[in-house]
Amino acid sequence: MTAVAERSAAAEPKAGEIPSFEVTLKIRRYTPETHGDEAYWEEHTVTAHGTDRLLDALHKIKWESDGSLTFRRSCAHGVCGSDAMRINGRNRLACKALLKDLNPDKPITVEPIKGLPVIKDLVVDMEPFFASYREIMPFLITTGTEPSRERLQSPEQRARFDDTTKCILCAACTSSCPVFWTDGQYFGPAAIVNAHRFIFDSRDEGGAQRLEILNDKEGVWRCRTTFNCTEACPRGIEVTKAIQEVKRAMITRAF
Amino acid sequence: MTTISAPRTRGAGPGRRTSRGNWELYGWVFMRASGVVLLVLIFGHLFVNLVAGDGISAIDFGFVAGKWASPFWQVWDLLMLWLAMIHGTNGVRTIINDYAERDGTRMVLKLALYVSFVVVVVLGTLVIFTFDPCPPNSPADLLPSFCTA
Numbered sequence: 518m519t520a521v522a523e524r525s526a527a528a529e530p531k532a533g534e535i536p537s538f539e540v541t542l543k544i545r546r547y548t549p550e551t552h553g554d555e556a557y558w559e560e561h562t563v564t565a566h567g568t569d570r571l572l573d574a575l576h577k578i579k580w581e582s583d584g585s586l587t588f589r590r591s592c593a594h595g596v597c598g599s600d601a602m603r604i605n606g607r608n609r610l611a612c613k614a615l616l617k618d619l620n621p622d623k624p625i626t627v628e629p630i631k632g633l634p635v636i637k638d639l640v641v642d643m644e645p646f647f648a649s650y651r652e653i654m655p656f657l658i659t660t661g662t663e664p665s666r667e668r669l670q671s672p673e674q675r676a677r678f679d680d681t682t683k684c685i686l687c688a689a690c691t692s693s694c695p696v697f698w699t700d701g702q703y704f705g706p707a708a709i710v711n712a713h714r715f716i717f718d719s720r721d722e723g724g725a726q727r728l729e730i731l732n733d734k735e736g737v738w739r740c741r742t743t744f745n746c747t748e749a750c751p752r753g754i755e756v757t758k759a760i761q762e763v764k765r766a767m768i769t770r771a772f
Numbered sequence: 773m774t775t776i777s778a779p780r781t782r783g784a785g786p787g788r789r790t791s792r793g794n795w796e797l798y799g800w801v802f803m804r805a806s807g808v809v810l811l812v813l814i815f816g817h818l819f820v821n822l823v824a825g826d827g828i829s830a831i832d833f834g835f836v837a838g839k840w841a842s843p844f845w846q847v848w849d850l851l852m853l854w855l856a857m858i859h860g861t862n863g864v865r866t867i868i869n870d871y872a873e874r875d876g877t878r879m880v881l882k883l884a885l886y887v888s889f890v891v892v893v894v895l896g897t898l899v900i901f902t903f904d905p906c907p908p909n910s911p912a913d914l915l916p917s918f919c920t921a
Binding site (some may be wrong): 694695698699732733734736738739740764767768771 | 795800869870871
Protein backbone atom coordinates (compact mmCIF):
# COMPACT_ATOMS: atom_id res chain seq x y z
CA MET A 518 0.00 0.00 0.00
CA THR A 519 2.73 2.44 0.93
CA ALA A 520 4.65 1.61 -2.22
CA VAL A 521 1.70 2.69 -4.36
CA ALA A 522 1.31 5.97 -2.44
CA GLU A 523 4.98 6.75 -2.78
CA ARG A 524 4.96 6.12 -6.50
CA SER A 525 2.03 8.41 -7.22
CA ALA A 526 3.66 11.11 -5.10
CA ALA A 527 6.91 10.90 -6.99
CA ALA A 528 5.00 10.85 -10.34
CA GLU A 529 7.93 9.50 -12.26
CA PRO A 530 8.53 5.88 -13.28
CA LYS A 531 10.99 4.06 -11.09
CA ALA A 532 13.34 1.40 -12.30
CA GLY A 533 11.60 -1.97 -12.54
CA GLU A 534 8.13 -0.45 -12.38
CA ILE A 535 5.48 -2.22 -14.40
CA PRO A 536 3.52 0.19 -16.62
CA SER A 537 -0.20 0.23 -16.00
CA PHE A 538 -3.11 0.93 -18.32
CA GLU A 539 -6.87 1.27 -18.25
CA VAL A 540 -8.92 -1.58 -19.62
CA THR A 541 -12.68 -1.85 -20.09
CA LEU A 542 -14.44 -5.18 -19.78
CA LYS A 543 -17.83 -5.59 -21.39
CA ILE A 544 -19.34 -8.46 -19.46
CA ARG A 545 -22.44 -10.44 -20.39
CA ARG A 546 -24.38 -10.68 -17.16
CA TYR A 547 -27.40 -12.70 -16.17
CA THR A 548 -28.76 -12.12 -12.69
CA PRO A 549 -32.44 -13.11 -12.64
CA GLU A 550 -32.65 -12.41 -8.88
CA THR A 551 -32.14 -8.67 -9.38
CA HIS A 552 -32.26 -7.82 -13.10
CA GLY A 553 -35.04 -9.95 -14.55
CA ASP A 554 -34.84 -12.83 -16.98
CA GLU A 555 -32.93 -11.02 -19.71
CA ALA A 556 -29.17 -11.15 -19.97
CA TYR A 557 -27.51 -7.75 -20.35
CA TRP A 558 -24.12 -6.16 -20.99
CA GLU A 559 -22.27 -4.32 -18.26
CA GLU A 560 -19.03 -2.37 -18.61
CA HIS A 561 -16.34 -1.99 -15.98
CA THR A 562 -13.08 -0.09 -16.32
CA VAL A 563 -10.15 -1.15 -14.20
CA THR A 564 -6.46 -0.31 -14.00
CA ALA A 565 -4.30 -3.23 -15.02
CA HIS A 566 -0.65 -4.06 -15.53
CA GLY A 567 1.07 -5.73 -18.44
CA THR A 568 1.42 -8.89 -16.40
CA ASP A 569 -2.29 -9.10 -15.54
CA ARG A 570 -4.55 -11.74 -16.97
CA LEU A 571 -8.25 -11.33 -17.65
CA LEU A 572 -8.92 -13.23 -14.44
CA ASP A 573 -7.04 -10.55 -12.48
CA ALA A 574 -9.30 -7.89 -13.97
CA LEU A 575 -12.39 -9.93 -13.09
CA HIS A 576 -11.08 -10.33 -9.55
CA LYS A 577 -10.50 -6.62 -9.31
CA ILE A 578 -14.11 -5.96 -10.34
CA LYS A 579 -15.51 -8.56 -7.98
CA TRP A 580 -13.34 -7.63 -5.01
CA GLU A 581 -13.29 -3.88 -5.38
CA SER A 582 -16.36 -2.62 -7.23
CA ASP A 583 -19.13 -5.20 -7.82
CA GLY A 584 -19.26 -8.23 -5.57
CA SER A 585 -22.28 -9.63 -7.40
CA LEU A 586 -20.23 -10.53 -10.48
CA THR A 587 -20.16 -14.31 -10.61
CA PHE A 588 -17.65 -16.59 -12.31
CA ARG A 589 -15.87 -19.87 -11.65
CA ARG A 590 -12.18 -20.24 -10.94
CA SER A 591 -10.21 -22.56 -8.73
CA CYS A 592 -6.49 -22.85 -9.31
CA ALA A 593 -6.27 -19.66 -11.39
CA HIS A 594 -3.23 -21.03 -13.22
CA GLY A 595 -4.58 -22.90 -16.24
CA VAL A 596 -4.75 -26.37 -14.70
CA CYS A 597 -8.18 -26.88 -13.14
CA GLY A 598 -10.19 -25.79 -16.19
CA SER A 599 -12.85 -23.89 -14.25
CA ASP A 600 -12.71 -20.48 -15.90
CA ALA A 601 -13.29 -21.14 -19.59
CA MET A 602 -15.22 -18.21 -21.02
CA ARG A 603 -15.88 -16.50 -24.31
CA ILE A 604 -13.35 -13.65 -24.52
CA ASN A 605 -13.65 -11.35 -27.53
CA GLY A 606 -15.66 -14.10 -29.19
CA ARG A 607 -13.08 -16.83 -28.58
CA ASN A 608 -13.13 -19.49 -25.92
CA ARG A 609 -10.19 -18.99 -23.58
CA LEU A 610 -9.27 -19.62 -19.97
CA ALA A 611 -9.50 -16.28 -18.19
CA CYS A 612 -6.43 -17.25 -16.16
CA LYS A 613 -4.30 -17.79 -19.27
CA ALA A 614 -5.40 -14.78 -21.34
CA LEU A 615 -3.10 -11.80 -20.78
CA LEU A 616 -4.94 -8.48 -21.03
CA LYS A 617 -2.17 -6.95 -23.13
CA ASP A 618 -2.72 -9.69 -25.74
CA LEU A 619 -6.47 -8.94 -25.95
CA ASN A 620 -6.13 -5.42 -27.39
CA PRO A 621 -7.00 -3.35 -24.29
CA ASP A 622 -7.66 -0.26 -26.46
CA LYS A 623 -11.16 -1.56 -27.11
CA PRO A 624 -13.60 -2.98 -24.56
CA ILE A 625 -12.93 -6.69 -24.09
CA THR A 626 -16.13 -8.71 -24.32
CA VAL A 627 -16.53 -11.47 -21.79
CA GLU A 628 -19.40 -13.94 -22.13
CA PRO A 629 -20.27 -17.34 -20.70
CA ILE A 630 -19.33 -20.26 -22.97
CA LYS A 631 -22.02 -20.97 -25.54
CA GLY A 632 -24.33 -23.94 -25.84
CA LEU A 633 -24.72 -24.70 -22.14
CA PRO A 634 -27.50 -23.27 -19.93
CA VAL A 635 -26.37 -20.15 -18.05
CA ILE A 636 -26.92 -20.29 -14.29
CA LYS A 637 -25.61 -16.86 -13.37
CA ASP A 638 -23.34 -14.37 -15.18
CA LEU A 639 -20.38 -16.41 -16.44
CA VAL A 640 -21.36 -19.63 -14.67
CA VAL A 641 -22.96 -22.29 -16.87
CA ASP A 642 -24.52 -25.64 -16.09
CA MET A 643 -21.80 -28.14 -17.02
CA GLU A 644 -24.02 -31.18 -16.48
CA PRO A 645 -24.84 -31.85 -20.18
CA PHE A 646 -21.12 -31.64 -20.88
CA PHE A 647 -20.21 -34.11 -18.13
CA ALA A 648 -23.09 -36.41 -19.09
CA SER A 649 -21.48 -36.87 -22.51
CA TYR A 650 -18.12 -37.36 -20.84
CA ARG A 651 -19.50 -40.10 -18.59
CA GLU A 652 -21.13 -41.80 -21.53
CA ILE A 653 -17.84 -42.65 -23.22
CA MET A 654 -16.68 -44.46 -20.03
CA PRO A 655 -13.55 -42.47 -19.16
CA PHE A 656 -11.88 -45.21 -17.10
CA LEU A 657 -9.62 -48.18 -17.74
CA ILE A 658 -11.51 -51.27 -18.91
CA THR A 659 -9.70 -54.60 -18.76
CA THR A 660 -10.52 -58.30 -18.79
CA GLY A 661 -8.97 -61.29 -17.04
CA THR A 662 -7.20 -61.45 -13.73
CA GLU A 663 -5.55 -58.36 -12.41
CA PRO A 664 -1.77 -58.49 -12.82
CA SER A 665 0.33 -58.48 -9.65
CA ARG A 666 2.47 -55.62 -10.95
CA GLU A 667 2.06 -52.52 -13.10
CA ARG A 668 0.57 -52.76 -16.57
CA LEU A 669 3.67 -51.99 -18.59
CA GLN A 670 3.70 -49.89 -21.70
CA SER A 671 6.47 -48.87 -24.08
CA PRO A 672 7.25 -45.18 -24.65
CA GLU A 673 5.89 -45.56 -28.22
CA GLN A 674 2.61 -47.04 -26.99
CA ARG A 675 2.30 -44.21 -24.51
CA ALA A 676 3.11 -41.58 -27.15
CA ARG A 677 0.16 -42.80 -29.26
CA PHE A 678 -2.37 -41.10 -26.98
CA ASP A 679 -0.15 -38.60 -25.17
CA ASP A 680 -1.83 -35.55 -26.71
CA THR A 681 -5.31 -36.43 -25.48
CA THR A 682 -4.17 -37.09 -21.88
CA LYS A 683 -3.72 -33.34 -21.51
CA CYS A 684 -7.47 -32.54 -21.39
CA ILE A 685 -8.61 -30.61 -18.30
CA LEU A 686 -12.35 -30.75 -19.11
CA CYS A 687 -12.78 -26.99 -19.28
CA ALA A 688 -15.40 -27.31 -22.08
CA ALA A 689 -13.72 -24.63 -24.19
CA CYS A 690 -13.68 -26.99 -27.20
CA THR A 691 -17.20 -28.40 -26.90
CA SER A 692 -18.73 -24.96 -26.37
CA SER A 693 -16.86 -23.57 -29.39
CA CYS A 694 -18.33 -26.21 -31.71
CA PRO A 695 -21.08 -24.90 -34.02
CA VAL A 696 -22.64 -28.35 -34.25
CA PHE A 697 -22.91 -28.48 -30.45
CA TRP A 698 -24.52 -25.01 -30.42
CA THR A 699 -27.46 -26.12 -32.56
CA ASP A 700 -29.16 -28.55 -30.23
CA GLY A 701 -26.51 -29.74 -27.78
CA GLN A 702 -27.15 -33.35 -28.78
CA TYR A 703 -23.69 -33.88 -30.29
CA PHE A 704 -21.26 -35.67 -27.96
CA GLY A 705 -18.81 -32.82 -28.50
CA PRO A 706 -15.04 -32.68 -28.94
CA ALA A 707 -14.16 -33.13 -25.26
CA ALA A 708 -15.99 -36.45 -24.93
CA ILE A 709 -14.34 -37.74 -28.11
CA VAL A 710 -10.90 -36.57 -26.97
CA ASN A 711 -11.32 -38.48 -23.72
CA ALA A 712 -12.56 -41.54 -25.56
CA HIS A 713 -9.49 -41.26 -27.81
CA ARG A 714 -7.29 -41.28 -24.72
CA PHE A 715 -8.53 -44.79 -23.86
CA ILE A 716 -9.23 -46.18 -27.35
CA PHE A 717 -5.55 -45.78 -28.28
CA ASP A 718 -4.20 -46.88 -24.88
CA SER A 719 -2.53 -50.29 -25.32
CA ARG A 720 -3.56 -51.31 -21.78
CA ASP A 721 -7.25 -50.66 -22.32
CA GLU A 722 -9.63 -53.28 -23.69
CA GLY A 723 -12.82 -51.23 -23.94
CA GLY A 724 -11.97 -49.69 -27.29
CA ALA A 725 -14.65 -51.56 -29.23
CA GLN A 726 -17.33 -50.49 -26.72
CA ARG A 727 -16.26 -46.87 -26.89
CA LEU A 728 -16.16 -46.89 -30.69
CA GLU A 729 -19.65 -48.38 -30.65
CA ILE A 730 -20.89 -45.55 -28.40
CA LEU A 731 -19.37 -42.86 -30.61
CA ASN A 732 -20.63 -44.52 -33.82
CA ASP A 733 -23.89 -42.76 -33.01
CA LYS A 734 -25.99 -40.35 -35.02
CA GLU A 735 -24.73 -37.73 -32.59
CA GLY A 736 -21.21 -39.16 -32.41
CA VAL A 737 -18.05 -38.49 -34.39
CA TRP A 738 -19.87 -38.33 -37.73
CA ARG A 739 -21.34 -34.95 -36.82
CA CYS A 740 -17.86 -33.43 -36.78
CA ARG A 741 -17.50 -30.99 -39.70
CA THR A 742 -13.77 -30.37 -39.10
CA THR A 743 -14.21 -26.63 -38.57
CA PHE A 744 -11.19 -26.74 -36.20
CA ASN A 745 -12.90 -24.40 -33.69
CA CYS A 746 -12.08 -26.93 -30.98
CA THR A 747 -8.38 -27.15 -31.83
CA GLU A 748 -8.25 -23.36 -31.88
CA ALA A 749 -10.02 -23.08 -28.52
CA CYS A 750 -8.11 -25.72 -26.54
CA PRO A 751 -6.05 -24.03 -23.82
CA ARG A 752 -3.86 -27.12 -23.57
CA GLY A 753 -2.99 -27.12 -27.26
CA ILE A 754 -4.52 -30.54 -27.88
CA GLU A 755 -5.02 -31.29 -31.57
CA VAL A 756 -8.68 -31.98 -30.96
CA THR A 757 -9.86 -32.18 -34.56
CA LYS A 758 -7.05 -34.58 -35.38
CA ALA A 759 -8.05 -36.81 -32.47
CA ILE A 760 -11.66 -36.89 -33.72
CA GLN A 761 -10.49 -37.89 -37.21
CA GLU A 762 -8.34 -40.67 -35.72
CA VAL A 763 -11.40 -42.05 -33.97
CA LYS A 764 -13.32 -41.89 -37.29
CA ARG A 765 -10.52 -43.76 -39.00
CA ALA A 766 -10.50 -46.43 -36.30
CA MET A 767 -14.24 -46.94 -36.88
CA ILE A 768 -13.83 -47.24 -40.64
CA THR A 769 -10.97 -49.73 -40.43
CA ARG A 770 -13.07 -51.72 -37.95
CA ALA A 771 -16.13 -51.74 -40.24
CA PHE A 772 -14.37 -52.76 -43.47
CA MET B 773 -23.13 -8.85 -32.25
CA THR B 774 -23.85 -12.52 -32.05
CA THR B 775 -27.16 -13.46 -30.59
CA ILE B 776 -27.05 -15.44 -27.42
CA SER B 777 -29.74 -17.98 -26.72
CA ALA B 778 -31.93 -17.36 -23.72
CA PRO B 779 -30.16 -18.25 -20.51
CA ARG B 780 -31.18 -21.43 -18.75
CA THR B 781 -32.49 -23.01 -21.91
CA ARG B 782 -32.09 -26.68 -21.32
CA GLY B 783 -29.34 -28.21 -23.38
CA ALA B 784 -28.95 -31.88 -24.09
CA GLY B 785 -27.35 -34.38 -21.87
CA PRO B 786 -28.63 -37.62 -20.50
CA GLY B 787 -31.79 -37.42 -22.61
CA ARG B 788 -29.94 -38.10 -25.85
CA ARG B 789 -31.67 -40.57 -28.15
CA THR B 790 -29.07 -43.18 -28.96
CA SER B 791 -29.13 -44.51 -32.48
CA ARG B 792 -26.03 -46.55 -33.01
CA GLY B 793 -25.12 -48.57 -36.03
CA ASN B 794 -23.04 -48.07 -39.10
CA TRP B 795 -25.56 -45.93 -41.01
CA GLU B 796 -23.76 -42.61 -40.45
CA LEU B 797 -20.44 -44.34 -41.08
CA TYR B 798 -21.56 -45.62 -44.48
CA GLY B 799 -22.98 -42.19 -45.26
CA TRP B 800 -19.65 -40.58 -44.44
CA VAL B 801 -17.70 -43.04 -46.60
CA PHE B 802 -20.24 -42.69 -49.44
CA MET B 803 -19.79 -38.92 -49.50
CA ARG B 804 -16.03 -39.32 -50.01
CA ALA B 805 -16.25 -42.12 -52.56
CA SER B 806 -19.07 -40.58 -54.61
CA GLY B 807 -17.28 -37.24 -54.55
CA VAL B 808 -14.25 -38.73 -56.27
CA VAL B 809 -16.36 -40.64 -58.82
CA LEU B 810 -18.45 -37.54 -59.51
CA LEU B 811 -15.34 -35.52 -60.28
CA VAL B 812 -14.52 -37.93 -63.12
CA LEU B 813 -18.13 -38.24 -64.30
CA ILE B 814 -18.90 -34.53 -64.33
CA PHE B 815 -15.68 -33.34 -65.91
CA GLY B 816 -15.89 -36.18 -68.44
CA HIS B 817 -19.44 -35.09 -69.21
CA LEU B 818 -18.41 -31.46 -69.59
CA PHE B 819 -15.49 -32.35 -71.85
CA VAL B 820 -17.51 -34.60 -74.15
CA ASN B 821 -20.39 -32.14 -74.42
CA LEU B 822 -18.56 -28.83 -74.59
CA VAL B 823 -15.01 -29.38 -75.82
CA ALA B 824 -14.58 -32.60 -77.83
CA GLY B 825 -15.41 -32.62 -81.54
CA ASP B 826 -17.39 -29.57 -82.65
CA GLY B 827 -17.61 -28.41 -79.04
CA ILE B 828 -20.55 -26.47 -77.77
CA SER B 829 -22.00 -25.81 -81.25
CA ALA B 830 -22.71 -29.51 -81.69
CA ILE B 831 -25.22 -29.62 -78.84
CA ASP B 832 -28.80 -29.99 -79.97
CA PHE B 833 -31.71 -32.38 -79.71
CA GLY B 834 -29.98 -34.81 -82.06
CA PHE B 835 -26.71 -34.74 -80.07
CA VAL B 836 -28.52 -35.77 -76.89
CA ALA B 837 -30.50 -38.42 -78.72
CA GLY B 838 -27.30 -39.77 -80.26
CA LYS B 839 -25.59 -40.03 -76.90
CA TRP B 840 -28.50 -41.81 -75.28
CA ALA B 841 -28.70 -44.32 -78.09
CA SER B 842 -25.54 -45.87 -76.66
CA PRO B 843 -25.79 -47.90 -73.45
CA PHE B 844 -22.42 -46.47 -72.37
CA TRP B 845 -23.77 -42.93 -72.09
CA GLN B 846 -27.01 -44.19 -70.58
CA VAL B 847 -25.05 -45.80 -67.76
CA TRP B 848 -22.74 -42.78 -67.46
CA ASP B 849 -25.61 -40.31 -67.14
CA LEU B 850 -27.63 -42.58 -64.88
CA LEU B 851 -24.65 -42.96 -62.55
CA MET B 852 -24.05 -39.24 -62.62
CA LEU B 853 -27.70 -38.50 -61.87
CA TRP B 854 -28.00 -40.94 -58.98
CA LEU B 855 -24.66 -40.23 -57.37
CA ALA B 856 -25.07 -36.47 -57.66
CA MET B 857 -28.60 -36.58 -56.26
CA ILE B 858 -27.75 -38.86 -53.33
CA HIS B 859 -24.55 -36.95 -52.61
CA GLY B 860 -26.28 -33.59 -52.79
CA THR B 861 -29.33 -34.68 -50.84
CA ASN B 862 -27.20 -36.14 -48.07
CA GLY B 863 -25.20 -32.93 -47.96
CA VAL B 864 -28.29 -30.76 -47.63
CA ARG B 865 -29.72 -33.19 -45.04
CA THR B 866 -26.55 -32.65 -43.02
CA ILE B 867 -26.86 -28.89 -43.29
CA ILE B 868 -30.51 -29.04 -42.19
CA ASN B 869 -29.55 -31.17 -39.20
CA ASP B 870 -26.79 -28.73 -38.27
CA TYR B 871 -28.73 -25.49 -38.62
CA ALA B 872 -32.46 -26.10 -38.15
CA GLU B 873 -33.02 -25.79 -34.43
CA ARG B 874 -36.73 -26.51 -34.16
CA ASP B 875 -37.94 -30.05 -34.80
CA GLY B 876 -40.84 -28.78 -36.92
CA THR B 877 -38.60 -26.71 -39.21
CA ARG B 878 -36.25 -29.62 -39.55
CA MET B 879 -39.02 -32.01 -40.50
CA VAL B 880 -40.60 -29.70 -43.08
CA LEU B 881 -37.26 -28.91 -44.73
CA LYS B 882 -36.27 -32.57 -44.88
CA LEU B 883 -39.64 -33.58 -46.28
CA ALA B 884 -39.30 -30.97 -49.05
CA LEU B 885 -35.78 -32.22 -49.70
CA TYR B 886 -36.78 -35.87 -50.00
CA VAL B 887 -39.78 -35.09 -52.22
CA SER B 888 -37.64 -33.09 -54.62
CA PHE B 889 -35.06 -35.90 -54.58
CA VAL B 890 -37.65 -38.46 -55.61
CA VAL B 891 -39.13 -36.23 -58.32
CA VAL B 892 -35.76 -35.45 -59.92
CA VAL B 893 -34.43 -39.00 -59.73
CA VAL B 894 -37.59 -40.64 -61.07
CA LEU B 895 -38.04 -38.09 -63.85
CA GLY B 896 -34.36 -38.18 -64.79
CA THR B 897 -34.16 -41.96 -64.88
CA LEU B 898 -37.32 -42.12 -66.96
CA VAL B 899 -35.94 -39.64 -69.50
CA ILE B 900 -32.58 -41.41 -69.82
CA PHE B 901 -34.24 -44.71 -70.76
CA THR B 902 -37.31 -43.61 -72.68
CA PHE B 903 -35.94 -40.63 -74.59
CA ASP B 904 -37.35 -40.63 -78.10
CA PRO B 905 -36.28 -37.73 -80.31
CA CYS B 906 -39.11 -38.43 -82.76
CA PRO B 907 -42.22 -39.28 -80.77
CA PRO B 908 -44.95 -40.61 -83.08
CA ASN B 909 -48.05 -38.51 -83.86
CA SER B 910 -46.35 -35.21 -83.00
CA PRO B 911 -46.92 -32.03 -85.02
CA ALA B 912 -44.22 -31.86 -87.68
CA ASP B 913 -43.10 -28.32 -86.79
CA LEU B 914 -42.13 -29.42 -83.26
CA LEU B 915 -39.88 -32.27 -84.41
CA PRO B 916 -36.17 -31.95 -85.18
CA SER B 917 -35.19 -31.95 -88.84
CA PHE B 918 -33.75 -35.48 -88.87
CA CYS B 919 -37.08 -37.05 -87.99
CA THR B 920 -38.44 -38.38 -91.22
CA ALA B 921 -41.69 -39.88 -90.19
